[in-house]
Amino acid sequence: MGLFIQVLLDGLWAGMLYGLIAAGLSLIWGVMDVINFAHGEFLMAAMYLSFFLGFLLKIDPVISWIASGAFLFVLGMLTYKLVVKRTLGKAMAPLLATFGLAMVLKNVAMNRFTPNFRILSGTIMEGRVINLGNVIIPVPNLVTALFSLVVLGLLYWMLTRTRFGWAVQATAMDPEAARLMGVNTERISLLVFGIGGACVGVAGGLLPSYLATHPDVGTLFGLIAFMVVAMGGFGSIPGALLAAIMIGLVESFAGFYIAPVFKYVAVFGIYIVVIMIRPKGLFGW
Amino acid sequence: MNTTTQNILMKQHGRTLGWAGFLVVLALLPSVGIVGDQFLSHVLVMILLNASMAQAWNIIGGYAGQVSFGHSVFFGIGAYGAAYAVTMLKSTPWPGMLVGAVLAAVVSVLIGYPTFKLKGHYFAIATFAIVEIFHRLFMVWEDVGGAVGLDYPILKDSWKFFTWSKSKVGYYYGALVLFALVFSLVRIIERARFGYYLKAIREGQETAESVGVDSRKVKLAAMALSAALAALCGSFFAQYNYRVDPSMVLSLDMSMKFVLITILGGIGTLWGPLLGAVILIPLQEYTRAYLAKLGPGVDLIIFGLIIILMMEFQPRGIMGIIDGVVSHARKRAGSKAGNGGTP
Numbered sequence: 223m224g225l226f227i228q229v230l231l232d233g234l235w236a237g238m239l240y241g242l243i244a245a246g247l248s249l250i251w252g253v254m255d256v257i258n259f260a261h262g263e264f265l266m267a268a269m270y271l272s273f274f275l276g277f278l279l280k281i282d283p284v285i286s287w288i289a290s291g292a293f294l295f296v297l298g299m300l301t302y303k304l305v306v307k308r309t310l311g312k313a314m315a316p317l318l319a320t321f322g323l324a325m326v327l328k329n330v331a332m333n334r335f336t337p338n339f340r341i342l343s344g345t346i347m348e349g350r351v352i353n354l355g356n357v358i359i360p361v362p363n364l365v366t367a368l369f370s371l372v373v374l375g376l377l378y379w380m381l382t383r384t385r386f387g388w389a390v391q392a393t394a395m396d397p398e399a400a401r402l403m404g405v406n407t408e409r410i411s412l413l414v415f416g417i418g419g420a421c422v423g424v425a426g427g428l429l430p431s432y433l434a435t436h437p438d439v440g441t442l443f444g445l446i447a448f449m450v451v452a453m454g455g456f457g458s459i460p461g462a463l464l465a466a467i468m469i470g471l472v473e474s475f476a477g478f479y480i481a482p483v484f485k486y487v488a489v490f491g492i493y494i495v496v497i498m499i500r501p502k503g504l505f506g507w
Numbered sequence: 508m509n510t511t512t513q514n515i516l517m518k519q520h521g522r523t524l525g526w527a528g529f530l531v532v533l534a535l536l537p538s539v540g541i542v543g544d545q546f547l548s549h550v551l552v553m554i555l556l557n558a559s560m561a562q563a564w565n566i567i568g569g570y571a572g573q574v575s576f577g578h579s580v581f582f583g584i585g586a587y588g589a590a591y592a593v594t595m596l597k598s599t600p601w602p603g604m605l606v607g608a609v610l611a612a613v614v615s616v617l618i619g620y621p622t623f624k625l626k627g628h629y630f631a632i633a634t635f636a637i638v639e640i641f642h643r644l645f646m647v648w649e650d651v652g653g654a655v656g657l658d659y660p661i662l663k664d665s666w667k668f669f670t671w672s673k674s675k676v677g678y679y680y681g682a683l684v685l686f687a688l689v690f691s692l693v694r695i696i697e698r699a700r701f702g703y704y705l706k707a708i709r710e711g712q713e714t715a716e717s718v719g720v721d722s723r724k725v726k727l728a729a730m731a732l733s734a735a736l737a738a739l740c741g742s743f744f745a746q747y748n749y750r751v752d753p754s755m756v757l758s759l760d761m762s763m764k765f766v767l768i769t770i771l772g773g774i775g776t777l778w779g780p781l782l783g784a785v786i787l788i789p790l791q792e793y794t795r796a797y798l799a800k801l802g803p804g805v806d807l808i809i810f811g812l813i814i815i816l817m818m819e820f821q822p823r824g825i826m827g828i829i830d831g832v833v834s835h836a837r838k839r840a841g842s843k844a845g846n847g848g849t850p
Contacts, residue, residue, distance in 0.1 A: 257628050308819040314574050315822040317631065318770060321763060322814030329804030329811065337803075445635060445759075452632045483647045490636040490643075497633055498621050 224356035229478045230471070231359065237470020238367035239425070241463045243443050244450035245374050246298075246421030249381075252457015253394040253414045256306060259320040262444020263327035264419055268294050268426020269435040270335060276342045276430060284346055284365075287427025291420045298419020302412050324444075331437040339434040347431045362432040369428060370463075373421055378459045390414060394457065442486075449493040455503030464504060468492065519698070526694065530687050537676045546796070548675040554788045555682035556743060557768055559689040561780030563736035564765035566693060569775035570702060571729045572709030577618060577634035578737050578765040580641045581611035583757035585738025586745040587645070590657040593668070595650075600669050604742040608735040615734030619727050638762055645753040656752025669746045678747055685743055689736050690781070697777055705729055709775070737765070771817055773826025782825045787813075 247261045258264075268290040275286040305323050309315035350361035381387040392400040393410045401407050433439070450469060454461030469489050476488030500506065536551070560582070567573050588607020589600040596603075622633045646654045662668040664677065671677030696702040704725045707715035712722050745751045755761070772783025787810070795806040821827045 251628075255628075257631070305815055305819070309822065312818075312822045314631075314770070315818040317628070318767070319815050319818035321767075322811040322818065325811030325814070326808050329807040332804040333802045333808070441759075445639060448632045449636060452629055483643070487640050487643045490639045493636050494621075494633060494640075497625065497629060501625050501629060503629075 233471035233474025235363035237467035238370040241466030242370035244447040246418035248462040250418040256316040260324040262440030266440035268423040272427040290427030291423040294419035294423025299416040302415035455506030458505035461505030555686040558784035561768040567733040570705040579761035581734035581737040582741035584611040585741030586756040589742035608738040611734040611738035612731040619730040659749040773824040
């Protein structure tokens with residue numbers, strides 16, 4: 223029973239992390255119907271920043287997530303201005319343009335920072351655990367999970383309770399009509415990309431506490447984020463959280479009860495199954 | 508009335524002759540010594556292979572408008588088919604190629620049947636997921652070498668083993684046969700009823716169905732053909748590369764290659780895949796060779812930048828640029844401007 227709960231909790235932590243990473247993607251997809259293919263590389267960029275802040279300036283990830291979030295806010299807005307804006311409304315063009323951006327970011331990292339895995343040691347949260355009888359809760363994962371809840375909660379609150387959020391929703395539903403109502407849709411799109419970037423920046427800022435940084439680190443996380451958002455349904459924040467936790471649990475249970483090598487096969491498999499039953503995702507419309 | 512049909516027929520005959528002439532010229536290249544240089548012949552082989560891959564994808568992605576990111580699955584099945592026949596069964600690669608092509612067609616129908624009902628991004632992401640599933644299964648499937656993959660033994664240079672170690676001329680002819688097969692098929696499809704069905708589905712599935720096109724059947728047929736041809740390209744790649752492993756053939760990057768070359772050349776057009784390969788492959792090979800001193804990945808950084816710029820300024824690809832230039836020239840000449848090619 224203790225083991226079962228341990229596997230359950232591990233799945234929960236993984237799922238919450240996926241939720242945190244997917245939050246920004248969900249926002250961008252929901253508002254602009256654009257898949258930001260460079261999302262995983264955004265995460266990678268944020269991790270490098272946090273790693274180097276820790277390695278060179280001895281700033282701990284529990285603080286440098288602020289810097290990573292701010293950095294990615296700017297990178298997100300730049301991406302909109304320089305890469306995405308001109309491709310909007312042209313079928314697959316935004317997806318492929320951001321794929322090009324992903325190639326550039328990944329290979330710049332490869333070129334400048336080498337493919338080496340970089341591990342930050344001596345961080346505040348390193349190796350800390352909470353013992354609850356025969357169940358162990360690692361502190362970094364717990365903190366990430368809390369961040370995930372806070373970020374997703376803030377996003378949800380912002381979208382549904384603030385004037386800015388209403389303007390964002392109006393832009394998502396009908397940009398033309400929103401413009402006629404006096405919404406500056408251009409500014410909304412720019413900020414949505416910035417906020418979407420900031421969300422993944424926060425995730426990337428925290429991660430070096432317990433994950434190695436390398437140029438390819440974002441690829442798998444990016445793919446899982448796509449699954450999370452598609453499975454949750456077009457831009458639905460609660461849907462994304464539910465899908466993320468489902469994926470985390472499937473990964474954890476398949477890894478433990480079937481075989482570790484099959485855990486991602488199960489993850490991508492469950493996505494295919496869900497999307498067959500609900501072609502627009504769990505909360506899609 | 509009769510003269511117009513005659514005119515059209517004449518024009519078609521002319522085009523067929525032109526196509527045959529083009530293939531003959533390509534076939535004669537080695538005898539005038541152009542393929543002698545190892546690096547140049549490598550680039551030519553890669554152009555022909557990548558043009559064939561892109562054209563195979565173009566059938567389902569371009570003509571039928573179903574943008575699949577899953578073609579590395581079919582490419583991988585073909586590559587593993589040939590490699591398994593050679594390394595495990597100690598036979599020639601030919602039966603592996605055939606079985607691989609058939610198997611890829613079957614798998615593509617199994618994938619297409621449920622996923623074709625998904626729209627837009629949902630279809631795209633489902634095909635990513637399928638690539639990842641296959642990648643991970645092949646990584647742990649020890650009968651086909653697992654993560655290490657399959658390494659070729661030394662074989663006798665011959666068509667029988669589809670192997671040429673001394674010069675690349677053999678591979679050049681092999682790639683040319685593949686290229687001629689794929690492009691000729693698509694040329695025929697473009698003018699056949701089947702091709703019009705595909706385009707009708709791309710332009711509007713509901714409308715196509717309302718005039719009696721069985722869209723699901725047509726799409727599955729296109730997918731199967733596309734997958735079988737992609738598998739043949741994969742077999743060629745295995746023979747040329749002399750080894751396969753999951754990360755090399757069954758990866759998202761390989762899938763993207765099919766998509767990018769076609770789109771950068773001109774999606775849904777006959778010559779787009781060739782133009783895309785003619786421009787991108789040399790660019791990639793030469794930057795990789797000459798910019799190596801700048802460190803790893805420089806070629807891919809340039810490739811990425813080209814993709815971004817092309818998507819921003821001409822998402823119809825090189826064909827779009829050509830159309831633009833042609834119509835501009837016509838306008839200049841004062842005659843009636845072409846209808847395509849709005850920049």
